Amino acid sequence: MTRILAIDTSSAWCSVALSLPDAAPLVRHQKVSAGASQLLLPWVEALLSEASIELSALDAIAIGNGPGAFTGVRLGVAAVQGLAIATRLPVLPVASLDAIASQLVLTPAFISSGAQSFVIAVDARMEEVYWASYKILANQLPQRQGEIHLTPPEALELSNIDFLAGSALLEFGDRLFTNTSHPLASTHLDSAIGVNALGVLACAEEMWGKGLQQDVHLLEPLYIRNKVALTTAERIQQHG
Template identity: 35%
Template sequence: MSAKILALDTATENCSVALLVNDHVYVRREVAPRDHTKKILPMVDEVLKEAGLALNELDALAFGRGPGSFTGVRIGIGIAQGLAFGAELPMIGVSTLEAMAKGSYRSMGATHVACAIDARMSEVYWGRFMRQEDGAWCTIDEESVISPTTLAEHSQTDKFSWVKAGTGWDAYTDALGDIKYDVIQGCVIYPDAEDIALLASLEFEKGNTVAVEEASPVYLRDKVAWKKLPGRE
């Protein structure tokens, strides 16, 4: 019997919750950039009720660990830790970039995915992933925060066609258009809890869980994007 895993993600504009039970996924999702704190817990209640389960009957709680919005990532991990602590569940952090790669495979069968989330300040959160036979994803380009121009300058041609995923492609069309390897249009804009749950199930099978107090975000950048005010440096 597969693990029962609750997953949530608020790292980007998309707010989503998924509950994986016996290979069936109960999902709630909504693009709600400013309402994550209002939406996420009702979504959790809804999927649990739909599945007929209580939180303490689950095996693990997964969360989108970032990268993404600083505020969104903090909200997600804080709520996830609170739920996991109360139900005494182990936790599994999943990369939001890898989740978009998984979403691209789920949606269109893509096995080579180039993920770019708009990180503001003329940068993207970047990662390239290749699907393995066991369903896991191999990291081709390590996750980083980088300017699209620099990324394009250091890119090299290869034999694959890479499916685009994430908000960064539309935000920096011109600069990312100079990338040297072949890229094709994708359909995934945001990471989603459904894919986080599916990836977390693979990690759970390997025993890769952490205690609540050890769950941590991945920001990739230690400064928050902000606009300078008149008279401020």
């Protein structure tokens, strides 16, 4: 089993996990307001100390590189860049929606639903949603179908989808079902699940097995949205 440190600060949570041979991962996961920068590195140090392992002895460092909160994504990426450069470790960048998908399929509600296809939809602010479609594969993590989208909530494509999960459900509700005549039952919805380092770790381990680790100098945030603010005129036009 590989030894991978996984970090995610792309949401309102600061999350760190460490995988070890023949043992359950060590985890720190806590909701924060603006304190992730103060918790992140001390948590990394604490997990390494608990495992009695040096950072340089790891195989790789995984990072949830977005999309997500602009400042949080930058914080996590910058921290991993510093750690990986100092130790010459490769990195494994994991999209936040992929990490959520990897955890969703382990939940009792999803398993009992028998779903074979699903959408992860995350509130992207500015009246938009990050979303992507996934298929269940045997003995593998769910496979994303195409790119991660950034659209108004009404533009989600839910045709032939069995399950919907993510924070966009709480923010936009029925607006997400505009394009479908068959809204999903409440047993096929999960509004509470979010990104955490265990999901990042699960994706990273699969990536490592496929040889997809990369040099830290290639690491970049995954923003999806290039423009993070509207002008006054654009806001007025958008809202009439």
